[in-house]
Amino acid sequence: MATAIPMQNDSTGLRETGFYGFSWTVLFWGPLPAAFRGDWKTFVVALIVLMLVAAATVGAGNFIANLIWAFFYNRQYTRGLVERGYRFMGSDTENRLAAAATRVVYPHPSRELPRAA
Numbered sequence: 001m002a003t004a005i006p007m008q009n010d011s012t013g014l015r016e017t018g019f020y021g022f023s024w025t026v027l028f029w030g031p032l033p034a035a036f037r038g039d040w041k042t043f044v045v046a047l048i049v050l051m052l053v054a055a056a057t058v059g060a061g062n063f064i065a066n067l068i069w070a071f072f073y074n075r076q077y078t079r080g081l082v083e084r085g086y087r088f089m090g091s092d093t094e095n096r097l098a099a100a101a102t103r104v105v106y107p108h109p110s111r112e113l114p115r116a117a
Contacts, residue, residue: 018078
């Protein structure tokens with residue numbers, strides 16, 4: 001099951017919700033969650049791939065393709081947010097769990113936490 005983590009871009013002040021873990025919405029809705037999140041590049045690529053898979057397998061391969069993609073999409077989406085300058089805004093424990101699940105460095109090297117004197 002997917003876990004949400006609040007994120008913020010310090011340079012723009014924008015806030016987004018990152019996710020990590022298995023995506024049930026991708027499993028059942030295919031590329032639509034990418035469109036709902038404004039992740040248009042992923043939406044278009046996934047839609048094209050799923051259309052090709054459906055044509056090649058007479059529709060039977062779509063569920064398998066969605067199943068495989070459901071394991072990876074949330075991590076890919078959240079890593080994309082980190083690459084665009086977003087950082088985790090949850091508790092330290094939540095941030096560490098999200099960083100481990102998405103395989104990003106925490107805290108981000110350019111945003112070191114201040115050290116106590």
